[in-house]
Amino acid sequence: MLSLQRNVALGALALTIALAVLGAFVPEWILYTCALVLAKGLVVLGLCLLLRMNLVSFGQGLYYCAGAYICGLVSQMGISDAFFLTFLAALGSAVVGLILGLFLSGYRSVFFAMFNLALSMILYGVLLKSISLGGSDGVGVAAPTYLGYAPDGEMRLYVFFVFALAVAGASSVFAFLYTKSEMGLASASVKDCEIRLEYLGLSVRYLIIFNFVIASTLAGIGGALVAMVSGHIIPELAYWTTSGEFVFITVLSGPNGILSAFGATAVFETIRLVAGQNMPNSWQMLLGSFLLLSILFMPNGISGLFRRAKAPKPDAVGEGINND
Amino acid sequence: MIEALEARGLKKAFNGVKAADDVSVVIRSGEIVSLIGANGAGKTTFVNMVTGYLKPDSGTILSQGREITGLKPREITRLGVCRSFQIPQVFNDLSLEENLLVAVNVALKGAARSHSPLRNAGNRNARQMADEILVRFKLEDYRHNRANEVSGGTRKLLDVGMATISHPRVLLLDEPTSGVASNEKFAFMDVVMNALADEEVAVMFIEHDMDIVRRYAHRVIVFHEGRVLADGATEDALNQDDVKRYVTGSAA
Amino acid sequence: MDIAFAIFADGIIYGAWLFLVAIGLTLVFGVMKILNVAHGALYAIGAYAAATLVNSSFFGQIEGMAVLIVMLAGAVIAALLLGPFLERVLLRLFYERDEIVLLLVTFGLSLILEDLIKLIWGVYSHYVPGPYALFGDVEIGPLFYVGYDFFIVGLAVVVGLGTYLVLNRTNVGKVVQSVIHDDEISRAMGINVARVYLGAFTFGVFLATLAGAFTAPMIAITPTIGVNAIILSFAVVVIGGLGSIQGAAIGALVVGLSRASAINLWPEAELFVIYAVMSLVLLVRPEGLFGQIQQRKI
Numbered sequence: 042m043l044s045l046q047r048n049v050a051l052g053a054l055a056l057t058i059a060l061a062v063l064g065a066f067v068p069e070w071i072l073y074t075c076a077l078v079l080a081k082g083l084v085v086l087g088l089c090l091l092l093r094m095n096l097v098s099f100g101q102g103l104y105y106c107a108g109a110y111i112c113g114l115v116s117q118m119g120i121s122d123a124f125f126l127t128f129l130a131a132l133g134s135a136v137v138g139l140i141l142g143l144f145l146s147g148y149r150s151v152f153f154a155m156f157n158l159a160l161s162m163i164l165y166g167v168l169l170k171s172i173s174l175g176g177s178d179g180v181g182v183a184a185p186t187y188l189g190y191a192p193d194g195e196m197r198l199y200v201f202f203v204f205a206l207a208v209a210g211a212s213s214v215f216a217f218l219y220t221k222s223e224m225g226l227a228s229a230s231v232k233d234c235e236i237r238l239e240y241l242g243l244s245v246r247y248l249i250i251f252n253f254v255i256a257s258t259l260a261g262i263g264g265a266l267v268a269m270v271s272g273h274i275i276p277e278l279a280y281w282t283t284s285g286e287f288v289f290i291t292v293l294s295g296p297n298g299i300l301s302a303f304g305a306t307a308v309f310e311t312i313r314l315v316a317g318q319n320m321p322n323s324w325q326m327l328l329g330s331f332l333l334l335s336i337l338f339m340p341n342g343i344s345g346l347f348r349r350a351k352a353p354k355p356d357a358v359g360e361g362i363n364n365d
Numbered sequence: 366m367i368e369a370l371e372a373r374g375l376k377k378a379f380n381g382v383k384a385a386d387d388v389s390v391v392i393r394s395g396e397i398v399s400l401i402g403a404n405g406a407g408k409t410t411f412v413n414m415v416t417g418y419l420k421p422d423s424g425t426i427l428s429q430g431r432e433i434t435g436l437k438p439r440e441i442t443r444l445g446v447c448r449s450f451q452i453p454q455v456f457n458d459l460s461l462e463e464n465l466l467v468a469v470n471v472a473l474k475g476a477a478r479s480h481s482p483l484r485n486a487g488n489r490n491a492r493q494m495a496d497e498i499l500v501r502f503k504l505e506d507y508r509h510n511r512a513n514e515v516s517g518g519t520r521k522l523l524d525v526g527m528a529t530i531s532h533p534r535v536l537l538l539d540e541p542t543s544g545v546a547s548n549e550k551f552a553f554m555d556v557v558m559n560a561l562a563d564e565e566v567a568v569m570f571i572e573h574d575m576d577i578v579r580r581y582a583h584r585v586i587v588f589h590e591g592r593v594l595a596d597g598a599t600e601d602a603l604n605q606d607d608v609k610r611y612v613t614g615s616a617a
Numbered sequence: 618m619d620i621a622f623a624i625f626a627d628g629i630i631y632g633a634w635l636f637l638v639a640i641g642l643t644l645v646f647g648v649m650k651i652l653n654v655a656h657g658a659l660y661a662i663g664a665y666a667a668a669t670l671v672n673s674s675f676f677g678q679i680e681g682m683a684v685l686i687v688m689l690a691g692a693v694i695a696a697l698l699l700g701p702f703l704e705r706v707l708l709r710l711f712y713e714r715d716e717i718v719l720l721l722v723t724f725g726l727s728l729i730l731e732d733l734i735k736l737i738w739g740v741y742s743h744y745v746p747g748p749y750a751l752f753g754d755v756e757i758g759p760l761f762y763v764g765y766d767f768f769i770v771g772l773a774v775v776v777g778l779g780t781y782l783v784l785n786r787t788n789v790g791k792v793v794q795s796v797i798h799d800d801e802i803s804r805a806m807g808i809n810v811a812r813v814y815l816g817a818f819t820f821g822v823f824l825a826t827l828a829g830a831f832t833a834p835m836i837a838i839t840p841t842i843g844v845n846a847i848i849l850s851f852a853v854v855v856i857g858g859l860g861s862i863q864g865a866a867i868g869a870l871v872v873g874l875s876r877a878s879a880i881n882l883w884p885e886a887e888l889f890v891i892y893a894v895m896s897l898v899l900l901v902r903p904e905g906l907f908g909q910i911q912q913r914k915i
Binding site: 234237239247 | 416437438439440442443447448450454455456457458459463464466467468470471474475476477478480481482483484485486487491512524527528531
């Protein structure tokens with residue numbers, strides 16, 4: 042279905058260009074927030090792939106933080122090219138994801154969540170005490186350049202925004218095609234019935250590792266983007282509450298959307314920005330209630346709202362018997 | 366001639382209880398064999414050992430002359446020994462068509478590592494194969510329904526259909542008619558047997574309903590307390606005295 | 618030698634405290650299969666409740682050991698106010714759902730409770746300094762310990778043994794065990810599973826508030842103590858095996874001794890050690906030291 046791939050790529054390109062143009066006319070703080078949303082949305086996108094398999098990682102901050110530190114530390118060495126740094130962060134977090142995924146793929150449910158959490162806390166503990174890596178103060182990140190082009194002044198943020206937009210757009214196209222692909226469909230069926238997959242001849246473990254590596258890579262890219270836009274990285278990127286935040290947004294998004302991953306991130310950041318300023322001691326309460334309500338009423342998140350509208354009516358084919 | 370399936374001296378005990386005690390069975394391609402016996406007689410244990418869910422304590426299992434004892438379920442499946450389940454093992458959240466597409470892609474591509482992360486799972490070729498199974502198992506009407514929306518019988522058909530896609534040499538059906546409404550059992554089995562008619566496959570099914578057994582099985586293997594009590598042409602086996610006494614309960 | 622003893626004593630003291638904090642978490646998981654992320658926030662609420670009572674003008678005049686009773690009362694009141702309400706009104710809505718969904722629900726709940734704490738008690742620190750000196754100092758060789766620390770060790774032993782005995786030696790315990798084993802069969806046998814859930818969750822909340830109440834004298838009570846407590850409790854219960862009381866005890870000692878070793882020998886590795894041990898246990902024995910795996914039937 043080449044036409045599908047072409048259509049999606051063209052659609053994403055059009056959307057990216059439209060947003061890039063729009064970005065030229067908004068105030069700096071909005072642009073900054075948008076860049077943040079794109080970065081974090083990538084992490085969420087990866088978690089959506091895992092959620093499709095009913096896997097929730099309470100330690101995605103590990104790869105996010107790894108990507109950010111790779112980007113930051115390499116930029117300290119005087120290499121500031123955004124493309125190269127992002128690539129390096131993606132590669133690094135993919136390798137970490139692959140190595141850890143080999144072990145993690147044997148775990149499900151709360152054990153998967155907790156193992157990820159433990160691993161991310163190890164990184165947090167190490168970074169916090171490593172003087173050479175900045176300890177609890179973290180590390181500064183040099184302003185990025187783009188294939189030799191070094192924007193300055195007001196242009197700096199805008200150019201970065203366009204860069205982040207391009208990265209997020211490309212990742213989204215890949216993620217979309219992936220979810221529709223042979224591998225993607227097989228992965229989506231893991232949560233329903235691992236036994237059937239094994240009895241079809243597929244290794245569930247392989248599928249989980251594959252998705253895990255994609256998720257880690259996306260988290261690493263997100264981390265690199267955050268490092269570049271904020272200009273500073275700290276161990277808290279690996280702390281479990283950071284991961285919890287990503288899980289929160291992922292649940293809000295639901296597993297089946299691409300745009301919804303970024304949409305949910307935007308909602309989250311907006312609530313934090315607006316509510317955090319106006320009611321600093323109760324915005325988490327607002328978020329928590331929001332989460333409970335969405336789990337209760339939108340079991341498939343924002344993406345589920347659109348999906349349900351498209352699904353055909355369940356006709357008179359008798360009552361579904363849920364045997365699991 | 367190489368047998369589709371051959372089990373030699375299978376033994377399996379759970380906490381001292383013998384679920385399989387020296388079970389030896391040979392099945393040839395094209396045969397339709399019913400496994401009968403009371404609950405706990407060892408039928409499912411036998412199927413689980415053959416398909417790799419359980420590892421026998423001793424004994425060997427061969428399929429087309431190849432030893433498959435102790436292999437993983439997915440390895441055994443790839444060697445042409447497939448199964449359906451008492452409780453249908455299908456993907457509840459996917460449509461029936463998507464369920465079959467997963468199976469089709471496995472049949473076409475083999476192991477997960479050969480699956481493409483970019484090529485559309487519903488490409489024309491794959492869709493055609495899924496269509497063909499939908500038609501053969503009379504599931505066309507429900508193709509867009511999710512598996513958890515359809516009746517128990519439909520899910521069972523889907524389960525068997527998924528096991529059939531890769532053209533297995535041995536197909537084991539674990540209580541295919543359990544969960545199917547009693548007045549639909551014959552219609553259900555007709556669909557299954559017609560769908561399998563053109564396959565070059567040895568079919569084994571576990572069954573409690575003797576009417577079904579008489580109507581569809583060429584041969585019956587009777588299990589009792591982990592042993593094979595009788596093995597022969599359907600009527601011969603069902604007419605043995607000890608089979609009547611212990612299993613079918615129709616002894617005078 | 619002194620170092621070895623210091624590690625041992627610190628480890629026991631810290632481990633006892635960890636056990637006190639984590640036992641409710643493992644109990645609730647054992648009975649209800651809910652990994653309650655809000656356990657930490659409930660612990661914090663226990664600490665605030667105790668502080669509020671002890672520092673109130675009415676109870677403030679109470680002196681001596683009776684203060685401990687006031688703290689206990691704080692824990693009981695907080696648990697009775699929150700436990701039944703949360704179980705009946707909130708969690709009940711999600712019982713049909715997956716284990717992981719319930720984890721997310723309690724995660725949302727923890728966010729809500731954290732802000733509730735800020736709204737009720739503010740963001741500044743609260744203190745309950747009095748009771749910490751109740752038991753004086755204890756001198757062991759060249760080392761000094763605060764007597765209250767040993768009171769915590771005693772409390773942990775009492776709470777742990779008490780819970781264990783109730784579960785294993787009483788009729789109520791048998792009913793709960795049966796629900797732990799299989800809630801559907803229990804229901805079929807006529808056991809009121811809803812009531813067991815209500816009781817177990819409320820008791821789990823009480824164990825959290827109890828731990829908070831008796832930790833209060835040792836710390837500055839701030840809204841973040843819950844987050845720190847839950848993350849440590851996770852390590853304890855995962856190491857021990859989710860749902861196992863004995864496991865939590867062993868897990869608490871393992872974490873306590875590892876942390877004490879790190880602090881005495883290699884201070885930089887404090888956090889690292891705890892979570893490295895947790896990962897190692899998950900790797901070698903995924904079900905935890907005392908956990909059980911269930912094979913799925915097909």
